Amino acid sequence: MKLAFLFLLLFSTSILAQNDDNIPGYTFDTLNPIGYVEPTPVGIDEMKYIGNQYITRDDSTLMNYITRIIQNDIDFHADFQFVGIDSFYMKMYEIKELDILGWQRLGADYLVKLEAEFPSDKIRVRWKLYDAIRQQIITKDVVTRKKSNWRVMGHEIANQIVKNLTGEDGIFLTKIVYVKKIGDGKEIFIADYDGASEIQLTNTGVINLSPCFSPKSNEVFFTSYLEGNPKLFKVHIQSKKMTKVADYKGIVAAPSISPDGNKIACVLSKDGNSEIYVLDINGKIIKRLTKHRAIDSAPTWSPDGQMIAFSSDRSGSPQLYIMDADGINLHRLTYQSRYNDSPIWSARGDRITFVSRTKAGRFDLASIDTSGTQYKVLTEVGMNENPHFSPDGKHIIFTSTRLSSGDIYTMDITGRNQRRITRNGNTTNPNWGPLR
Amino acid sequence: MKQGIIISAVLHILIISAVLFSAPFSIKKKPFDYEVIKINAVSAPQSFAETLSPIEDIIIPEAFPDEESFDIPIDDPTSVDKPVVIDKPKPKKPKKPKEKKKQTRKPKGKTKTKPTESKAESGKEIDTKTTDAGSPFAGATVDNESFDYPYWFTQAFNKISRNFRRTISLDGNVICVVSFEVIRSGRVLEVKIDQSSGIPGVDRDCLAAIERSKPFPPLPDEFRDEIIRITIPIKY
Numbered sequence: 001m002k003l004a005f006l007f008l009l010l011f012s013t014s015i016l017a018q019n020d021d022n023i024p025g026y027t028f029d030t031l032n033p034i035g036y037v038e039p040t041p042v043g044i045d046e047m048k049y050i051g052n053q054y055i056t057r058d059d060s061t062l063m064n065y066i067t068r069i070i071q072n073d074i075d076f077h078a079d080f081q082f083v084g085i086d087s088f089y090m091k092m093y094e095i096k097e098l099d100i101l102g103w104q105r106l107g108a109d110y111l112v113k114l115e116a117e118f119p120s121d122k123i124r125v126r127w128k129l130y131d132a133i134r135q136q137i138i139t140k141d142v143v144t145r146k147k148s149n150w151r152v153m154g155h156e157i158a159n160q161i162v163k164n165l166t167g168e169d170g171i172f173l174t175k176i177v178y179v180k181k182i183g184d185g186k187e188i189f190i191a192d193y194d195g196a197s198e199i200q201l202t203n204t205g206v207i208n209l210s211p212c213f214s215p216k217s218n219e220v221f222f223t224s225y226l227e228g229n230p231k232l233f234k235v236h237i238q239s240k241k242m243t244k245v246a247d248y249k250g251i252v253a254a255p256s257i258s259p260d261g262n263k264i265a266c267v268l269s270k271d272g273n274s275e276i277y278v279l280d281i282n283g284k285i286i287k288r289l290t291k292h293r294a295i296d297s298a299p300t301w302s303p304d305g306q307m308i309a310f311s312s313d314r315s316g317s318p319q320l321y322i323m324d325a326d327g328i329n330l331h332r333l334t335y336q337s338r339y340n341d342s343p344i345w346s347a348r349g350d351r352i353t354f355v356s357r358t359k360a361g362r363f364d365l366a367s368i369d370t371s372g373t374q375y376k377v378l379t380e381v382g383m384n385e386n387p388h389f390s391p392d393g394k395h396i397i398f399t400s401t402r403l404s405s406g407d408i409y410t411m412d413i414t415g416r417n418q419r420r421i422t423r424n425g426n427t428t429n430p431n432w433g434p435l436r
Numbered sequence: 437m438k439q440g441i442i443i444s445a446v447l448h449i450l451i452i453s454a455v456l457f458s459a460p461f462s463i464k465k466k467p468f469d470y471e472v473i474k475i476n477a478v479s480a481p482q483s484f485a486e487t488l489s490p491i492e493d494i495i496i497p498e499a500f501p502d503e504e505s506f507d508i509p510i511d512d513p514t515s516v517d518k519p520v521v522i523d524k525p526k527p528k529k530p531k532k533p534k535e536k537k538k539q540t541r542k543p544k545g546k547t548k549t550k551p552t553e554s555k556a557e558s559g560k561e562i563d564t565k566t567t568d569a570g571s572p573f574a575g576a577t578v579d580n581e582s583f584d585y586p587y588w589f590t591q592a593f594n595k596i597s598r599n600f601r602r603t604i605s606l607d608g609n610v611i612c613v614v615s616f617e618v619i620r621s622g623r624v625l626e627v628k629i630d631q632s633s634g635i636p637g638v639d640r641d642c643l644a645a646i647e648r649s650k651p652f653p654p655l656p657d658e659f660r661d662e663i664i665r666i667t668i669p670i671k672y
Contacts, residue, residue: 040590040591109587110587131585139657166595167595167651
């Protein structure tokens with residue numbers, strides 16, 4: 001009798017120690033980036049003045065600021081890292097100015113040289129991109145802007161550098177939207193991708209959530225409690241005019257705009273519980289996609305608009321599912337962890353990032369192949385939620401409580417280079433705008 | 437009877453204690469716990485006073501870059517660290533390009549591969565210092581001898597390497613030869629299998645890696661022709 005009780009006690013502890021690792025066919029594989037390649041080091045020299053006139057203190061500062069914008073942008077990009085002048089190296093060898101060979105010795109594979117002039121009230125920057133190893137010029141260009149547009153100029157130059165080195169458009173002129181607590185309400189804000197030039201879009205005094213850029217128009221769709229129950233609204237970025245889009249019984253929430261900009265996948269509860277619906281861009285129901293007594297939520301479109309991923313607790317706990325855009329061929333995607341929610345489909349189409357409750361009991365961001373394999377955990381600190389991809393599919397923006405009550409962070413798709421974008425706390429629900 | 441109960445109770449307590457204080461249940465210190473260190477620059481150890489500014493009293497783990505260095509105060513354009521430029525700048529003379537030398541990079545703790553060196557079957561062999569993408573692309577060739585731009589190949593192969601996904605477990609003895617055409621803008625015109633590996637999954641993965649890597653960097657301005665064809669024997 002005693003032996004039997006002892007055996008039962010031991011057996012029960014082994015049951016407690018079991019976790020999701022024992023699900024056949026799926027194994028955790030954390031923090032092992034896929035297709036990881038060392039970022040390419042790019043040296044960016046300080047901007048030099050090449051005009052003939054004396055320049056003012058403000059102009060000198062302007063040159064410095066534009067250089068810093070370019071340096072920050074290149075360092076931000078997943079494929080590159082910024083190499084700056086090593087002051088110790090310069091002093092040690094009594095070097096006043098580095099030539100290309102010197103930059104190559106500092107570790108740069110490429111070098112960007114910047115020269116500025118000030119015609120009338122504008123600034124003209126000549127930039128040149130060099131192959132530091134072969135010590136050859138790759139390309140060069142000239143950009144002229146008003147002095148007040150110094151941020152745009154810096155981002156444009158960085159975009160051109162990225163385009164010449166990767167063939168893809170840079171994301172440095174994209175915008176982000178997010179939700180920030182103001183008084184008793186939560187309002188929608190828009191800013192540059194790096195958090196600069198923040199502008200408030202809504203001023204309702206109520207709770208507004210889940211902002212989502214339209215890929216075609218200059219509008220942001222969001223859920224608002226302006227009229228009591230949550231309904232779907234949109235706000236124009238320039239005029240800040242708010243318009244109601246969808247008003248149905250129950251809740252209208254979690255909008256996701258299709259890549260062609262013509263449809264909205266969202267959650268409606270008008271038939272009793274949360275289901276996924278597809279609406280047209282004016283809010284009229286096209287089709288109901290899910291019919292299950294479970295809670296279905298957080299729809300996200302694939303980049304080709306052919307499939308939708310969403311979260312559902314039909315298996316007993318929130319897990320991710322994929323279905324065709326018309327609701328057929330529904331199948332489960334995730335088996336790792338007992339809680340997976342808030343999926344977002346990569347702009348490249350091959351991976352989905354989502355919130356996963358990890359072994360530590362925290363909410364972390366994880367990503368998975370669309371075939372359901374290669375599960376990777378991307379974060380390690382704080383509670384991390386609301387992921388969204390950049391339009392180039394190489395960066396992720398998300399909310400984290402690691403250093404505050406909630407701020408916006410970015411990282412690349414392998415979880416590296418995590419950066420804080422906002423600093424005021426109480427900031428959540430980011431969404432990355434399209435390339436324009 | 438009483439003795440038996442006492443022995444039984446002691447055994448239970450021992451077992452339960454062993455389970456509770458064993459590794460899965462022990463309370464671990466959370467990684468990246470922040471130590472809030474209040475410092476006074478006057479009384480702080482010399483090393484802290486030198487490395488930390490007085491307002492920084494939270495140590496950020498090394499995993500996070502120092503965002504403070506990129507803060508730009510947009511409302512205060514007059515605050516500047518550098519001295520005002522008052523000297524008349526001298527016009528720069530363009531430097532003549534030096535002889536082409538094969539430069540070797542100083543290793544900086546990163547794992548970088550050697551240049552690809554293998555005989556080409558047709559076309560010009562590509563000699564490029566690829567980074568982690570090196571070994572799978574050994575033996576790559578380009579069909580135009582005048583296309584001599586290692587930096588372009590480095591970026592292109594890095595891109596293919598990033599987008600390469602293995603769906604089949606093999607031990608690297610299978611080779612699939614793919615070729616693709618790139619035009620001046622970087623757009624890819626045609627991707628095809630020149631020599632199949634014999635395994636459809638391998639061929640599919642190699643094609644998919646090229647497809648996912650579109651577009652490639654634009655062809656250099658100095659290059660006069662409009663199109664190049666690159667052939668890569670990919671080791672799987």
